[in-house]
Amino acid sequence: MTLRTRFAPSPTGFLHIGGARTALFCHLHTRRHGGTFILRIEDTDTERSTQEAVDVILEGLAWMGLSPDEGPFFQSDHTQRYLEVVDRMLAEGHAYVCTCSKERLDTVREEQRVRGDKPRYDGLCRELNLSRGAVPHVIRFKTPRDGEASWEDMIQGTIRFANDELDDLILVRSDGSPTYNLAVAVDDHDMGITLVIRGEDHISNTPRQMHLFRAMGWPIPEYAHMPLLHGSDGAKLSKRHGAVSVLQFREEGFLPDAINNYLVRLGWSHGEQEIFTMAELRRLFDVRELGRSAAIFDRAKLSWINGHHIRAATPEQLVPELAFQLGRLGIDPLPSHADLARILPEFQPRAATLVEMAQKCRFLFIDSVLPYEEKAARKHLTPAARTPLATLADHLASLGEWTVPAIDGVFQATLSAHGLTMGQLAQPLRVVLTGTAASPGIVETLWMLGPARCQARIGAGLAVLDGMG
Structure with missing residues (x-):
């Protein structure tokens, strides 16, 4: 059969990094084996599901390059189909009406707890053949009481559940709404899913869904349950470990390929x-090669990988993310996308994130004179810097062409004329050009700023030095 996988998030919040990892593994395994990757939005929890969350999920997947081959499909569109399946189960004796009240169920569970038994429904209504009348009721599945549910998990190996450890699953709630396991099993069948890749926290759902498949005479998909992500403290990854939303990682300057x-x-x-x-991951990845141990999320390692991807990317590949970060700084770089590609190589070796890069190149997109960092100005803007800065300004004004070699020529001439080392001229010049003592190479910085802004900023710096006298 042709491989068909699905990523099935609930739209009750953002696309968290654990969910993104599941989507990534579905996408990569499908690409490796020539299958189809489906997106299904499991929005049966109507009270918590929102369109905003759907939009965030779609945006996160698109940013990561994991757009589905089919979908998104919504479970809320298939309610009638789920109820039709339950009607068939009732007719064929695989399900039954249960009229037990909440009070009775609470009493039964408390008695079981006192005895040390596992709390579960005691099956009072299982063989009563009750009809669906006016009395409030739920529909339960007749879970087999003998034998076991077992499968060969692609990641976890052989997994077994004794059937007598499983409850009689509720299929339809008293308000007439279908439950999660029912909807998942019906959708996986109707969508032709052949492999379910999901977190190991869903292992306990699998035997229940397998029983529903068998009751309906449907083929059972294969399963691959991934180990969960943990924080550095060994606990399951959560908000307290820092950024867990995919789009928050984008805001923090990480590239999708690095994530x-x-x-x-x-x-x-x-x-x-x-x-x-x-491209390499789509060619090499196979979910069957995943380990079983919990993976520790390490932000330092992520930053290291991100730096590699920044350095390896072409300027054109980085332009959208740098433009996004500049926009967050209040800078509209859209008319300057060509300029972004031109200046990016000067910043790629020096940035671990796009946030850092945007902050470092911000001086290029501001026409006004920048305020000076106090420490940098105090150290480098001394009276001794005034004359060589003025000489350099005169040389720059006489340049016939604004190229790196031409700028370097007049810079070197200024150093020689005043008997200065590189740092003695470059550092005060950096402060007046960028407001800080750190930038790309000083000649490249002059070139990127252009003649008009260089003259304006050097002139402002000279005025500051004149005021010191």
Whole structure:
């Protein structure tokens, strides 16, 4: 059969990094084996599901390059189908009406707890053949009481559940709404899902869903339950470990290819290789090669991988993310996308994130004179810097062409004329050009700013030095 996988998030919040890892593994395994990747929005929880959350999920997947081949499909569109399946189960004796009140169920569970038994429904209504009348009721599945549910998990190996450890699952609530396990099983069948890749926290749902497949005479998909992500303290990854939303990582300046590279290395390896392109991952990744141990999310390692991807990217690949970060700083770089590609190579070796890069190149997109960092100005803007800065300004004004070699020529001439080292001229010049003592090479900085802004900023710096006298 043709491979068909699905990513099935609930739209009750953002696309968290654990969910993104599941989507990534579904996407990569499907691409490796020539299958189809489906997006299904599991929005049966009507009270908590929102369109805003759907939009955030779609935006996060698109940013990561994981757009589905089919979908998104919404479970809320299929309610009637789920209820039709339950009607068939009732007719064929696989389900039954249960009229037990909440009070009775609470009493039964408390008695079981006192005896040390596992709390579960005691099956009072299982063989009563009650009709669906006016009395409030739920529909339960007749879970087999003998034998076991077992499967060969692609990641976890053989998993077994004794049937007598499983409850009689509620299929339809008293308000007439279908439950999660019912909707998942019906959708997986109707969508032709052949492999379910999901977190190991869903292992306990699998035997229940397998029983529903068998009752309906449907083929059962294969399963691959991934180990969960943990924080550095060993606890399951949560908000307290920092950014867990995919789009928050974008805001913090990480590249989607770096996120994908890092997430795939949490449990999967290919020899000693650490850095992968998406093309390589689509060719190499197989979910059957995942380890079973919990993976520790390490932000320092993610930053290291992100730096590699920044340095390896073409300027054109980085332009959208740098433009996004500049926009967050209140700078509209849209008319300057060509300029962004032109200046990016000067910043790629020096930035671990796009946030850092945007902050470092911000001086290029502001026409006004920048305020000076106090420490940098105090150290480098001394009276001794005034004359060589003025000489350099005169040389720059006489340049016939604004090129790196031409600018370097007049810079070197100024150093020679005043007997200065590189730092004695470059550092005060950096402060007046950028407001800080750190920038790309000083000649490249002059070139990127252009003649008009260089003259304006050097002139402002000279005025500051004149005021010191």
